[in-house]
Amino acid sequence: MDLEAQDDIERRQQQLIALVWPDGISERDRVVLDAVPASNRKNLLDRLEAVWRAERGEPLGPLADLARLKRAAFYNLRVAWRTHSLAGLVPHDTRSGRRVDASDESPLRKEAETLLRSNPLSRNVDVARRIMEANPDLVRTDAGANHALTVLQRLQRLVGDERRRLTGDPKFVRAAFGGEMVLDLTAVQIVLDGTERALAVAAILMETASGLVLGSALGRKDNGRALQREALSAGLSFLQLNRADLPPQPDTMPSLGWMLPPDIHAESLIQTLEPHVSELVMGRAGGFSFGQQVQQVTGPRIGRIPLNSRRTLLADMDIDEYLKSRVAPIVALEEARGIWMREVERHNVDRIVALTRANIIGGGVTDGRLAAVIRASLVALQSA
Structure with a gap:
């Protein structure tokens, strides 16, 4: 994707956020959005715009076309939006990369501990993102957006577990x-x-x-x-x-x-x-x-x-x-x-x-x- 196309997607993303979340996007939805690779962002934004406009009473046929779904699937997408917010719009993908090793001796857990000790006030999601960036093989480049989100969520749980363990460490x-x-x-x-x-x-x-x-x-x-x-x-x-x-x-x-x-x-x-x-x-x-x-x-x-x-x-x-x-x-x-x-x-x-x-x-x-x-x-x- 060229820089001009990336800029267009970024501008559209900011415009949609302002429309859908006038008081500011929630932290959970921000995590979902950040986890979606740039190559799949347009598809997610199309779905977001479609369901948002559908909730405001616009005709469903053209909006289903915008989301690239049949009418029945678009109905299910609207239900997923109401139930799970932005996470419900991420396309499902069954392919996976390397599993997130959460064992006590996992190198990923050691990375989480090191990052938390160096900056205890870091949010779990930010620590998880740093681990993800340092271990790019966790996410397959040809995998769908849902896979990247799943990896990030698993890393967040690992970081949360490590944070709770550290609360019992006097040092x-x-x-x-x-x-x-x-x-x-x-x-x-x-x-x-x-x-x-x-x-x-x-x-x-x-x-x-x-x-x-x-x-x-x-x-x-x-x-x-x-x-x-x-x-x-x-x-x-x-x-x-x-x-x-x-x-x-x-x-x-x-x-x-x-x-x-x-x-x-x-x-x-x-x-x-x-x-x-x-x-x-x-x-x-x-x-x-x-x-x-x-x-x-x-x-x-x-x-x-x-x-x-x-x-x-x-x-x-x-x-x-x-x-x-x-x-x-x-x-x-x-x-x-x-x-x-x-x-x-x-x-x-x-x-x-x-x-x-x-x-x-x-x-x-x-x-x-x-x-x-x-x-x-x-x-x-x-x-x-």
Whole structure:
């Protein structure tokens, strides 16, 4: 493909992203898009444009032609788009390259460990991409786009496994602790009983190098702001009670990733927070954003409770249908909170051991750089 054709595809891609995701493309869809080789990008963009226009009521015949599919196959493509977003549009390909070796002694795992130790704040997907670039034989050049995406996803899982292993390593934790916190919001697999049954939603404040949940709160989806305020307050208490903070150091401030509740705009928080953080990343409602920052560190569950991030703000979810394929406790709010906090404690046990061995818990300060970020976040929430 010549440079002019590549430029045309890039321009079209940016135009479609602006149309389909006016508030910004989700991280999950960005991962899918980046994994598609340039030679197959036009086909994916044709499919994306076709389903997007079909959802807006345009005649289906010409759009099926644009996607190079028959009417029945185009119907299935629209279903895949609604269910899986951009991943549902990637053409399936059964050919494969070299398998991703995920054994404990895998050279790929060693590469992941080295990259994570050198930059603990790297996103799993970015580490996976670097491994993929360093091992081009993992992806066959003649394989389809779906194969490249599959390899990237497998590498992400490998990196995530390695990150979770490192949270129990006192040396790693000692070197990386306090570099980043995230404040996330996600549905969890607990059904709240009452006049209207609904999935519970948890606010989670986490230190990412250790995976420690500093504070958390559980409730209903409409109370995201209050839940995050409660999680922040619990985190502040944890640092104080356990002498687990780091001394203030103006040139070494933590970064903060914050998944905002839908009723809060990032612009109202930035001025309050920027003096206390090295980097501020605000997530917006929509797509698959909820819970992704926490899941990068913990995997799909906290303790024994699965995280259901994609269902965080679903207004029309059928709980009875949901329970046909899942086992979830159906309890009143207060009991749900007790169940959740027990699983948070279960999740934290090994992390507390590692932090104690690293002389962070019990060997730190009660009011330092993490507390400063938490207090600023509480002020920002109050004034937003």
